[in-house]
């Protein structure tokens with residue numbers, strides 16, 4: 001494997017990957033903390049760093065049919081959640097382009113204040 005380029009988020013409050021500690025998201029980019037992932041609680045983020053997108057697929061979620069793709073950590077390849085690409089329901093359109101990250105896959109960085 002070649003060198004993995006990682007981005008470091010410039011924020012006081014960063015969520016990192018629980019497996020490899022790569023920076024994944026900033027607390028400032030949280031839209032909602034009340035989402036449900038495949039492994040329990042999940043957060044909705046505006047933006048997630050250091051992830052790549054998997055195969056696009058249609059998935060029926062609690063709020064209806066969506067086109068999504070899994071997102072996995074660029075460094076350790078763990079699937080951390082998914083990205084909403086398209087929402088079929090008008091009321092769910094705000095999620096398009098946003099990311100759901102499983103709470104069990106992220107940790108607060110140590111210097112969290």
Ligand SMILES: [Zn+2]
Nearest residue numbers: 017020073076
């Ligand atoms: Zn990782």
